[in-house]
Amino acid sequence: MTDIRTMSERALVLLIERKYKELRELLSEMEPVDIAALTSELPRDIIPLIFRLLPKELAADAFVEMDADLQETLIQAFSDLELKEVLQQLFLDDTVDIIEEMPANVVKRILKNSDPSMRQDINEVLNYPKDSAGSVMTNEYVDLRLKMTVEDAFKRIKRVAIDRETIYTCYVTDQDRILLGVVTAKTLMLSEPDDIIEDIMETNVISSLTTDAKEDCADKISKYDLLAIPIVDNENRLVGIVTFDDAIDVIKEATEDDFAKMAAITPSENTYFRTSVLSHTKNRVFWLLLLMLSGIVTGAIIAKFENAIAAIPALVTFIPMLMDTSGNSGTQASTMVIRGMAMEEIHLRDFIRVWWKEIRIALCIGATLGLVNTARILLQYHAAPESIYFALTTSITMVAVICIAKSFGVILPMLAKKLRLDPAVVASPVLTTICDICTVAIYFALITVFFKL
Amino acid sequence: MTDIRTMSERALVLLIERKYKELRELLSEMEPVDIAALTSELPRDIIPLIFRLLPKELAADAFVEMDADLQETLIQAFSDLELKEVLQQLFLDDTVDIIEEMPANVVKRILKNSDPSMRQDINEVLNYPKDSAGSVMTNEYVDLRLKMTVEDAFKRIKRVAIDRETIYTCYVTDQDRILLGVVTAKTLMLSEPDDIIEDIMETNVISSLTTDAKEDCADKISKYDLLAIPIVDNENRLVGIVTFDDAIDVIKEATEDDFAKMAAITPSENTYFRTSVLSHTKNRVFWLLLLMLSGIVTGAIIAKFENAIAAIPALVTFIPMLMDTSGNSGTQASTMVIRGMAMEEIHLRDFIRVWWKEIRIALCIGATLGLVNTARILLQYHAAPESIYFALTTSITMVAVICIAKSFGVILPMLAKKLRLDPAVVASPVLTTICDICTVAIYFALITVFFKL
Numbered sequence: 024m025t026d027i028r029t030m031s032e033r034a035l036v037l038l039i040e041r042k043y044k045e046l047r048e049l050l051s052e053m054e055p056v057d058i059a060a061l062t063s064e065l066p067r068d069i070i071p072l073i074f075r076l077l078p079k080e081l082a083a084d085a086f087v088e089m090d091a092d093l094q095e096t097l098i099q100a101f102s103d104l105e106l107k108e109v110l111q112q113l114f115l116d117d118t119v120d121i122i123e124e125m126p127a128n129v130v131k132r133i134l135k136n137s138d139p140s141m142r143q144d145i146n147e148v149l150n151y152p153k154d155s156a157g158s159v160m161t162n163e164y165v166d167l168r169l170k171m172t173v174e175d176a177f178k179r180i181k182r183v184a185i186d187r188e189t190i191y192t193c194y195v196t197d198q199d200r201i202l203l204g205v206v207t208a209k210t211l212m213l214s215e216p217d218d219i220i221e222d223i224m225e226t227n228v229i230s231s232l233t234t235d236a237k238e239d240c241a242d243k244i245s246k247y248d249l250l251a252i253p254i255v256d257n258e259n260r261l262v263g264i265v266t267f268d269d270a271i272d273v274i275k276e277a278t279e280d281d282f283a284k285m286a287a288i289t290p291s292e293n294t295y296f297r298t299s300v301l302s303h304t305k306n307r308v309f310w311l312l313l314l315m316l317s318g319i320v321t322g323a324i325i326a327k328f329e330n331a332i333a334a335i336p337a338l339v340t341f342i343p344m345l346m347d348t349s350g351n352s353g354t355q356a357s358t359m360v361i362r363g364m365a366m367e368e369i370h371l372r373d374f375i376r377v378w379w380k381e382i383r384i385a386l387c388i389g390a391t392l393g394l395v396n397t398a399r400i401l402l403q404y405h406a407a408p409e410s411i412y413f414a415l416t417t418s419i420t421m422v423a424v425i426c427i428a429k430s431f432g433v434i435l436p437m438l439a440k441k442l443r444l445d446p447a448v449v450a451s452p453v454l455t456t457i458c459d460i461c462t463v464a465i466y467f468a469l470i471t472v473f474f475k476l
Numbered sequence: 477m478t479d480i481r482t483m484s485e486r487a488l489v490l491l492i493e494r495k496y497k498e499l500r501e502l503l504s505e506m507e508p509v510d511i512a513a514l515t516s517e518l519p520r521d522i523i524p525l526i527f528r529l530l531p532k533e534l535a536a537d538a539f540v541e542m543d544a545d546l547q548e549t550l551i552q553a554f555s556d557l558e559l560k561e562v563l564q565q566l567f568l569d570d571t572v573d574i575i576e577e578m579p580a581n582v583v584k585r586i587l588k589n590s591d592p593s594m595r596q597d598i599n600e601v602l603n604y605p606k607d608s609a610g611s612v613m614t615n616e617y618v619d620l621r622l623k624m625t626v627e628d629a630f631k632r633i634k635r636v637a638i639d640r641e642t643i644y645t646c647y648v649t650d651q652d653r654i655l656l657g658v659v660t661a662k663t664l665m666l667s668e669p670d671d672i673i674e675d676i677m678e679t680n681v682i683s684s685l686t687t688d689a690k691e692d693c694a695d696k697i698s699k700y701d702l703l704a705i706p707i708v709d710n711e712n713r714l715v716g717i718v719t720f721d722d723a724i725d726v727i728k729e730a731t732e733d734d735f736a737k738m739a740a741i742t743p744s745e746n747t748y749f750r751t752s753v754l755s756h757t758k759n760r761v762f763w764l765l766l767l768m769l770s771g772i773v774t775g776a777i778i779a780k781f782e783n784a785i786a787a788i789p790a791l792v793t794f795i796p797m798l799m800d801t802s803g804n805s806g807t808q809a810s811t812m813v814i815r816g817m818a819m820e821e822i823h824l825r826d827f828i829r830v831w832w833k834e835i836r837i838a839l840c841i842g843a844t845l846g847l848v849n850t851a852r853i854l855l856q857y858h859a860a861p862e863s864i865y866f867a868l869t870t871s872i873t874m875v876a877v878i879c880i881a882k883s884f885g886v887i888l889p890m891l892a893k894k895l896r897l898d899p900a901v902v903a904s905p906v907l908t909t910i911c912d913i914c915t916v917a918i919y920f921a922l923i924t925v926f927f928k929l
Binding site for chain 1: 768796805
């Protein structure tokens, strides 16, 4: 980070001193993603200037790495010719990514300046359902034929490599584009020049359908350690590939969504800063309303015991502690289960095993917290006779609600998964509600018994 | 998943019918990770039998993908010769991974059956600090020399490829192993046979130090879309590489740790099932004790207003709702900020910008919740004169605590980062405590004013 900062300062100095040649040299040595980071620190007006200094290929690579805001600024500043040149350098999946972020007038300009075959490809990818494998794929792959020799293959790779996103996995197809097999560059390099592709290709191909969820497609890449996965249609015709770097992005995006859901936020399409205040509000307020409702129900239960509270107001002082403990115990269990299921470590058939584990954990935690709680109440009230009842009711409540919270922390996410709902979305508000209600219900039930109210 | 299930059943049938030849054929067509998943479903005793049916290389690859439990079972069942054969097939980083999970007696057997140079390499990697790039690297890379031709390079690759984790990025070193540059297989394939490596290599190499954090190393791989990153020592000597598939694992592990921290759990080294009940308890109970303490402080504040509660017990019924709302509002903001910082979208210098955004969001949310709350209280109490005071105190408290909660949701993680503490660990318990305390303090302060108690 400091490195980029220094570079950014050096670039600014060179800019001010108008030493464009040195600036061009400095930039040419940088990675595209670092140039993108640098431009985001500079005033908007000079970014087109910087961009024009870059060698064409680097310029296009840096453009892909920029925030949508900057990309829009640049496209607005481009002449039609410049835009055309940049678009020619881009891979299909990157172009589609950019188009999806741009306002309609910019999209129109992009499509106008793409050549007809590219335009057709863009429209095709845009037509796949959102979040499908088809919507993130690119069509820049190397295809080979069954009867080619290894030498032919190398010649073909050499000819087309410059426009392909990966050349390390090549796809063997017939004249109808039916996917017959894959050959890795490693296999090619280890084979003899006159070996025939048909004999050396791997026919047991792991692929995804265009309509598969993009997360499933990314998970396959990660599970089988693939560099790229072929995307086929229902007739097993090869229509594109998804590469490992795009899979990492899909996995990261899904993870961010899960973090949002766990914090009771509807995941946003956009980054934090690009999401407006109103959209942020919309993504959060529904869940808070739901949780407010939960608080109202809990309050209604407390209201039933107003007489008890009027008689012994000190009883109320334990409620926050009990509610905090039960809510957090439940979240601990549900998070472990939700993540365990996402990582495919915990399966639905493990239900009893997980629940039994959580119950034992709950008893250990309950015993510890119960003892600490008893000790502190007895100390605080100098072991007055009344305080023994306080200690007993709160400690028993605590053990009970920790067991209940941990149980529902297991049950709710697994039930959600069973019902094909999103465990992360369902678990959080429902779990809080159940924990809160159980806490006050058990606590006041015990109070009624112990204090004979 | 169903596919593996069916295969698993077919394998079992073939096993029972002792059709080992068909079984071997079935297994040979499967991916290593799927064979590992299949064995985890089968009775322990027959796993060595299955393992012995597999072709050697596939057997070793499947072994790497298995759970530590299964690996241990297999190693116990292996003869020394078998163990030696499997170890010879493994890459260094996988061997180290396995060793780190095994009990001492198994480790001893593994080291005894490794050849001396392998044993030395293992010990070297084991000596790097835990969580360092050195601890996850492997030394199976292709190294080239400056003066080699492309033809020489291809010959060398062909000779050594079988033992190398990747051949798509080759590293150019001198006789002292100093890293001079990298050449990708793509560059080699696009060059002429008599081109000299020195002329075609990339000298601007992105590398990591052995002592760098493994997360930083993985982030570099993801940021620069690398297939592998070279790991060098302080003298820029090449000591190993980390490949993209290992980087994905490191990123996933770090993400799981963040999920645990957000749920107030100390991250575990092991998977859910391999962590004992006592370890789970230990990882969770400290945070619950801390949050219990927070509850006690909140309770102490409520205790100060026992007279008010005795006079109007209904006041208490609003506490759960207010506490839930403030806690959740705070978590929403802190999660957005923590993840934004982890994704490098939000930087410390953005503090004012983020805070101002959250305050506006808080006001929008506060207004919505306040209105809903006022409406429901007036409805519930049929707009009795007292209920107007209830509605006012709770709604004003709500708007105030949402603003405070969102503010601290921004301040705490950013402060933690500034102090080089882990935002995810610091934010959660401290934030809950602050939200709880502010809620009851503001609520009762308003009550004292409105109800003149």
